[in-house]
Amino acid sequence: MDIEILEGYNHEMGIEMLADGFVASAISHGARCSMVLYERNVKNAVKVLDFPLEYRMGDVWNMRVKVDDIKALKTMEYAFFDGEHIFADPCGKSFSGRDAWGKLDQVHNQKRSPLYQEDFDWEGDKPLHRSESETILYRLHVRGFTKSASSKCVQRGTFAGIVEKIDYLQTLGITAIDLMPCQEFEEIMMPDRRDPYGNDLPTGKINYWGYTRACHYAPKASFSKKRPRNAVNEMKTLVKEMHRAGIEVIVEFYFDGSEIQTYVLGALRYWVREFHLDGIHITGRAPLELIAQDPYLKRTKIIAQYYPQDIDRSGHLSTFNDNFLVDMRKFLKGDEGMLERVMFHVQDRQGGIWPIHYMADVRGFSLQDMVSYDIKHNEANGEDNRDGSDYNYSWNCGAEGVSRKKGVLNLRKKQIKNALLLLFLSQGIPCIVAGDEFGQSRKGNNNAYCQDNEISWIDWKLSHKNEELLKFVQKLIAFRKAHRAFCAKEAPRLMDFKGYGKPDISYHGVNVWQPRTEHWRRQLGVLYFGKYNEDQSIYVLYNMHWESHKFDLPHPETNQKWHVVIDTTQENGFLPLPLPVGAAISMPPRSIKILVSQEAFNLVKVTKVPKRKKLLTIEDGNMKS
Template sequence: MVRRIDTYPTHEYEGYKLRPGRTQPFGASVVPGGINFSVFSSHATACTLVLFERDNPEPFVEIPFMDGFRIGNVYAMTIFDLDYENIDYGFRFDGPWDPSQGHVFDPSTVVMDPYARSIGGRDVWAQRVDPHAIYQHRARPVIDDFDWEGDTQLEIPLEDLIIYEMHVRGFTASPTSGVAAPGTFDGLREKIPYLKALGVNCVELMPVFEFDEWEHSRISPETGEILLNYWGYSTVGFFAPKAGYAATGRYDMQMDELKNLIKELHRSGIEVILDVVFNHTAEGNELGPVISFKGIDNKTYYMLTPDGYYYNFSGTGNTLNCNHPVVRNVVLDCLRYWAADYHVDGFRFDLASILGRDQNGAPLSNPPLLEALAHDPILAGCKLIAEAWDAGGLYQVGSFPDYGRFAEWNGRFRDTVRRFIKGDEGMLGDLAQRVQGSPDMYSRRRPTASVNFVTCHDGFTLMDMVSYNSKHNLANGEDNRDGQNDNYSWNCGHEGPTDNQDIHDLRRRQIKNAVTILMISQGVPMLLMGDEYGRTKHGNNNTYCHDSPLTWFDWGALEENDDLFGFFQGVIAFRKAHQVLRRREHFKHRDVVGSGWPDITWHGTQAWYADWSHYSRVLAFMLDGAHARGGLDPDDSIYVAMNAYWEPLTFELPLCPGDGLWHAAIDTYQPPGWDVAPVGEEPPLEDQSSYQVGPRSVVVLVGREEIRR
């Protein structure tokens, strides 16, 4: 190939050969003969590139961006003959120090490139660090090529998705995992067969962007253990995978390791959604560390009060100024990068309502960032999921600016199902909406706008939801003040562990009730890692700081609870087998396919009569399989009876649509082995006219025609 004429140095500084660089792409790029560095700041007056040998605390050279090396607000320079694998780089920015005006430039501080794609300094999880080192989080130049061997995003239709929310480290950190590299991307890769066996087709990874596990580290007054930032909802660098999550992080190969994980998950038919935290950064408030954004362009990157203080809509000290045009582009560049270069299938936006606030914090009716994401061509195949609230009081579940693209974590589904299961009165009207995909909230959307869940990383696990009435967070060192208070949980008669067999059985039944209702509801179901074996966090509902068996997946407990795991497998398989449960459109409540039955009908202990009264704790419904996929792909009919009352009740059954007979698919009252039937092997009911549903139990019947033939 003909050599480019701009691959020759034009300048020299202390023996280093340079030329004015290319402004794009931002960050460090390996180019013919050298490395190109490009970084922007709207308010800086000067910038210096600081180069270190890999992991060396002191720089070996500092090269100012000379006159002619700036275009607009972008500083760009190419340096020749650098060994890209053996350097870390940072910047010093000069400019005004005037906090009341939002400017906190300090050239004595080395700051990190916001576009860094590889970041050292914390590349082995929880390894001791020198808190006095001048450069903690160290940007590294990389070549981010990868041999994808034909892999692409899977683009599984949203209605077919079954999401498994998980923590990369927690999944295999326990010695019981038996993997070669516990707590890493590679450990997760080794456990892909387990995910396949469970039946999920999407993993939602809690934050995997570089963060500092040592942030706010302290000793627990309760246990004496070191508390870390285990969850990682505190981004240091948006473009870099968490190096400490990679077995190969110490070799700076975390990018390859994560890409290999994604490629292998895709080969197993499992999508990858990243939990992304764009609402704030790890730099905290006025007292927090200067890592990157503060020292580069504080006033641009953060929402500031008129006095120059940090707005705190995130509850963590600062708020990213994400509807500033410059910051908006950073977010867009970032997501495009993860979609295109990592083949990520979607994103879940933490405290997404912040992304809809203007630069002064006021909610926008038409937020440019969200609009840009919704219509972006590179993100067009990505799932976009909003946690549609923030810590500043903006609660937008059902009203998030979605542009027809954003699905939402449906917190009302969680609360309604929890309250119904524990026997609260007056829940039926709400429950009926939730199992239909919440058409009351998403009438102009599809059911898939609703990501349904009963548990997530925030709050109790499913087992704790049925074992504790209140949170037990003393081990967090905040006097039990942290964590949600409204858990809608019920301990089934005893707070915490018990030898009482009745309580034990009831708890397992309640877990089965919850996951069954989740799996027979329209919308997109999401499970929490470990609920399938009854994982407990001992009543702690806010375990962000615990890197210990308290939060790790316990593979030994999985073996001991294979009955529960088998049930989860069964109900997941049932959902996957029945497209009538995975509608693309809301129910029409009438017969639009000429089957003689409406798509959904409501029942109770009497067929065709649902008791909607306040004190009723019973609801049944029937889906006519002829309506599946708008009548184009008929399915079996399904009847679901939910009894949250503490006595068994006999439900009169409606006649099965068509010529079908009712078969028993799921009965949470039955013992393990009898509680869920393999798909296609459901036994027909002897009595087709009624079914006794056990106390606090859920029954699912499937109507099939071929048996009568």
């Protein structure tokens, strides 16, 4: 193969293939830079191409490589050389050398990128562009979601394994998945202090979560099946199949702040363009203002912990932080002085930025552990239980950890249902972590960053053991979808702005139209007036006190009565038939009830998607196949 080196500049860092060769761009601070070519699966280089000094611009080295046999490049891989060290292309689109997850003997392998990427047929696929008001987020770890043998997946722990669970996700009712970092990161943890002689040895821990430096352009090779190994096309297949099922795909990116801004924007644009992402979830330190204002990303959902105060609030931005979790967990366990915060979260829309709400995240206690542990139990992390937050805002319901006491277990079940109602009845975007819908426990570990085992892997046997909870979540998601009051496109105004006679949303105490927020009160009523959403009126009653309280009810519409449809004191949560009530109702300790007008609880069906297996429906509060 004859090679000719010419002047050429790339629009982005890395490699751009041409009909007769390629253009290469690399960043190097040294006096020279070279491109090292390898044959696939061959250790030694077959060619070293020096970047011409005259094509250097600042610290960016450029060249165009023209060849007479383009087919010869299809089996080649490359890395860069700065005169002292061979280094991987940070903008490589995929990598070899890290194919096996957690394999210690590959930690010193040279990461190399193929010059060519295989073609992929998208079959007309495009991002779904679903409204934030319709979004129900499901957060998962690519490996942990199906790695357990209990998943019964063929391709466990991979992008393909998630595809095998699409029918489950459809039945659950979620509308988007949020994948934890799945770019090419180093999961084998090395010492913080490097050996000056280069004799670094692994610490023995695995960075399971992926919050570390990464090559952000490339999907993680070890998250793809072994044969044939093609992480890029496997990730694309995941997105295409999710879109076919009506589910959006959001991917989390962690940046540690050392990356240059053009690299960050380039990586995000590349994933949105090449992988048809519906959203990007930013964690760590990144140029959020530039990302939010980037015209290429204006129709892409962007999620971050916080934004600058003067950011353009154009509607595609969402926040992901613990504010909702902290306040609602405090209210759930009966802390004083929380009613005003609860009232805020029930209707909060943050002036154009959509808040994402959750009662549990991967960092911290799971939903089951939130009602099972008072303190963290991180001994398995090997840091003498010093790591992880000491503030969990949890309550173990009377016994620490696993318990056989019937009273404790029943209270925990009720508190989980209470927590789920607090989540799904609030404005904003609800988010649940994979496994929380059927009681996944992490054994009290609130910082399972290094637990690549049953502590973090989803135990799918729980979906059968705790089927009652799973069905409650399915019904609750369907209930939210059926009643726009909880997911309206327009933010509530808390006033009668259309002259219907009542506000769109109003707050009440044990006496109607008299919300009382003294620090010792734990009772709240929320009335959603149906005319504002062309729906029946809905009244939600919260009693987080450890004693019963009697609530007066607002007058229903003419010729209608209030009916109880959800009661967290009941075993199934949803009543088999709506229960009519009079002018007042008794609320047992630590309970939530939902009342609707006489015609409120009609047939609700989970959206059916063609070419998929059986879906569940909800009719009169009962799950049916």
